[in-house]
Amino acid sequence: MASEFFRVEKLTKRFGGLTAVNAVSFELKRDELVGLIGPNGAGKTTLLRLITKILRPDSGRIVFNGEDITGLAPWTVVDRGIAGTFQNMRPFRHLPIIANVMVPLVAPRARRRGEWVQRIEAKAMDAREFVGISDMALEPASALSQGDLKRLEVARAIATEPELLLLDEPLGGLNSAESDLLARSIRRLHKGGRFGRLHSEGPAVLMIEHKLKELMSIVDRVIVVDYGEIIADGPPAEVVKNKRVIEAYLGTEHAAA
Secondary structure, X not given: OOOOOXXXXXXXXEEOOEEEEEEEEEEEOOOOEEEEEOOOOOOHHHHHHHHOOOOOOOXXXXXXXXXXXXXXXXXXXXXXXXXXXXXXXXXXXXXXXXXXXXHHHHOHHHHOOOHHHHHHHHHHHHHHHHXXXXXXXXXXXXXXXXXXXXXXXXXXXXXXOOOEEEEEXXXXXXXXXXXXXXXXXXXXXXXXXXXXXXXXXXXXXXXXXXXXXXXXXXXXXXXXXXXXXXEEEEOHHHHOOOHHHHHHHHXXXXXXX
């Protein structure tokens, strides 16, 4: 039976003669935290850009909460409850960090969320604290390191209180301790860790990450893509033993060895 929460059906995207995403289909349940992995150039980021409507598919459908959102604009998708972060970060570099997080709090979705909007600055502070940059508020975003910019992007995304959170390598640029802290924060958010009105139910999460140790420690399920196609989908312990996955990462010769 198809999931009523989120479903991708035969999604395809081509760039000239290159098929970046090839008839990809999968479902997410409301209570899942899922890792999306694969070699460089496998089509992972393109897939997230299709879901957030930054790119439009050549064919296929995207269904969210029973609604076909394939043709919607990016800002409408955010308003429906999907937020994401990407590797090419675009903060308001000359604005203070606190202001960067306050911006999504005046979006239509945020304004409908209730009386807490009257505490917009406190809400932004909560988001910063959640991702571990609570000691930085008035510094301009241009002063942040690459790793801190990643955490700022996550803070801006969760400020919209999404039902589905898409993360593209959120741990990139972070050291081991920072990666562990943010990974655990993402898990806590997903499980309903206190943030805004998220008490008993956090967002579903689809997360691209190359730091597999940290990823595998927090996800419930892993989807593996290679050459734009899904080659494995299942619990982390099973996926890491999958022959096709090992070959995709190491090559046929090394996998055999």
